[in-house]
Amino acid sequence: MVDFDVQTLVVCFVFMLSLAICHADRNLKSALQCSDADNSTLESSFRVNLDNLLGLLTEKGPSSNGFLKTTVGRKSGKIYGLMQCRGDISAENCANCTRESTAVALRDCSKSKTVLVWLTWCFLRYSDEHFFGVWDQSSTAIVNETNFDNTSVISRGLAFMSEVAVTTSKQPLMFYTAVLDAGRFGKRYGMAQCTRDISRADCSRCLDTQLMTFRTTIGNKRGWEVYGFQLHVVWYH
Structure with missing residues (x-):
């Protein structure tokens, strides 16, 4: 399995920081992962099953509370x-994002049997291997290397995000957002979400494992994101 498309992640993260500052929310391509090209994807049976699945x-x-797992074939x-x-x-x-994610998958990973697409508003994953409910720690952290936070906010921020992680799993949709008021340093925003198959x-x-794993990477950065196969964590100014 190939690594994350880090270049795409870094570019998108810069955009997301800018959007956060102006309080906008746009659906951007955040990350993409495709397995190695496999010519068997050209077989008619696979294409028919994939088209039916994505359909x-x-x-x-979108009408199933924004979550669906299913199989075809x-x-x-x-x-x-x-x-x-x-x-x-x-x-x-949700519907618009799902359509866009399937278009990205078919365009950029046309010969892959395992595909993961992260957009700002949605996540798409499919594979010829069973993955429902299987916890996978694969993930990556994306940070803005030139935008540093005040030292007095850093420790509060990490503790704050740990609380966000704990609270997320208790929510009906395993999704949670919160705001940290850092006084004269302004507000910080946290978000975490898990896929509902786990x-x-x-x-x-x-969530706790990823925060601990990337604690050093996150460091004193003003904004960062962690993308995983079953989670998405965001901290920004």
Whole structure:
């Protein structure tokens, strides 16, 4: 399996920082992962199953409280698919994002059997291997290397995000946002979300593990994001 498209992540993160400052919320491509090219994806049976799978996710996911996991095909031809939208967006934006994520997958990973697409508002994943409910610690942290926070805010911020992580797993949609008032240094915003195919216990464990893993990387950065197969954590000014 290939690594995250880090260049795409870094560029997008700069955009997200700018958007956060002006309080806008746009659906941007955040990250993409494609498995190695596999010519068997050109076989008609795989294409038919994939088209049917993406059609189901696009049609039924947004109206299913923004989350759907399903399969298409049988035995060796089975494809597993999952879509999930951010917990605070409308059904209309969820539908638009899901359509866009499938378009990205088909355009940029046309010969891959395992694909993950992260957009600001939604997440899409499909594979010929079973992954529902399987906790995977694969993740990456993206930071702005030139934008540093005040030292008095850093320790409060890490403790704050730890609380966000704990609270997230207890929410109905395993999605949570919170605001930290840093006084004269302004406000800081935190968000965390887990995919709903994993248990609440795994959600809590996954978020806590990633925060500990990237504590040094995050350091004193004013804004950062952690992307994982089953989570998304954001901290920004």
